[in-house]
Amino acid sequence: PSEPAFGRLARTGRSHFEPLWSQALEHGGNIAADQVRCWRILAELAELDVRLGSAGADADAAHTATLLHSAARNHFKGEQTTTGAWLDVTIVGHDPATNLPVGDVIGLPQNLLEGLAVAHGAQLDEDVRAELRALFTALLRSTTETYGAPYGFAGGDRTSAGSVRVLAGLVAMLGELHHP
Secondary structure, X not given: OOOHHHHHHHHHHHHHHHHHHHHHHHXXXXXXXXXXXXXXXXXXXXXXXXHHOOOOHHHHXXXXXXXXXXXXXXXXXXXXXXXXXXXXXXXXXXXXXXXXXXXXXXXXXXXXXXXXXXXXXXXXXXXXXXXXXXXXXXHHHHHHHHHEEOOEEOOOOOOOOHHHHHHHHHHHHHHHHHOO
C-alpha cells in the first residue's frame, strides 16, 4: 500500500484488462484454469482500495465481486466433464487443451477450488455466498470420489502429489469461512 509504483501497476492492469474480462464473461468466453491466481490479486486490490478510502472504491469492490462470481460460475460450468467430475482445463479454440506444458497436476480442479474460495471472500450478498459454498461442496465431493487415492489425491500421474494442490483450495475456503 505504501509503494505507489506497485499500486499503479496493479490498478492500470485492472483498468486495462477488466473490461476485456468482463466482456468475455458476459458473452460466455472461456478462461484459462490458472487465471484464478490473478483473481486473488484483483480481490485484494479492491479490498485495499476500500480500506484506504479511495474514491469509488465501494463501487469498484462491488463490481469486482460480481466479476469474480461470474468467473467462478464460468469455471464451474466449463470445467465439468461428461462423467460429472471437474478438472482444471484451458480452452483453446473452443476445445479443452489438457496437454498444455504447465506445472499443474493434470486433472485435479485445484484452481477451481481456490477460485470458488476467492469469489466467496468478495463483497457478495449471503445468498450468493451460500451458492458458492454449495458449488465448492459439490466440487470437493466429486474431487474426493474421482481423484481420491489411498494416501491422498491423485492427479493425472496417479501419485498422491495432488493432495498438496488440493490443499491450497481447502485452506483458502477455510480462511474465508473462518472470517465471513
